[in-house]
Amino acid sequence: AQTVTQSQPEMSVQEAETVTLSCTYDTSESDYYLFWYKQPPSRQMILVIRQEAYKQQNATENRFSVNFQKAAKSFSLKISDSQLGDAAMYFCASAPGISGGGADGLTFGKGTHLIIQP
């Protein structure tokens, strides 16, 4: 079984500044995947970034990047040059890879509410 913990219920950042959202996870799998999803007020779940556990290089997508610390089981999301449109709930999630059966769904953290101050 996997668990995902997001210890920051809410974060606030000034527009154009950088913010980091924290996530820790626990898994017994050697093969797994990690994700950050964004949920704006529209309620739609939007994939922000993904990381394969076997890759040492941190994933990046434009202004979004992760700091993946495998030994510490940490997977934080950094948002650079924050924009008003970044305001949303952010969910960290994990999925087991083939070694864990592969068919299970995502395990989500409880989310971090990100507020962007203009």
Place this chain on the structure above:
Amino acid sequence: DAGITQSPRYKITETGRQVTLMCHQTWSHSYMFWYRQDLGHGLRLIYYSAAADITDKGEVPDGYVVSRSKTENFPLTLESATRSQTSVYFCASSDELAGVRSYEQYFGPGTRLTVT
């Protein structure tokens, strides 16, 4: 490109009634999932399906029934709705290409269900 759709988007029902939430995807993805989202819990997996006629329980399956007779549809039925099933329900799908699983999931817009 419709992607993944859910219907209805909003539903109010009474305790004890049966209600079915529909999910339809146009991508022919192999895997489909149902989650519920409650305040303080994030999203929790109810049921998932690896292919037509193959379904399995997730973390919170009690009180729910699923079926998948066609690849593109994955309905979720609450056989006798209870107030504790008031929630937002999300359907999701993920793909498999040439036998290689893609673990990222694409979500529908959600259904807000209220049980009175």
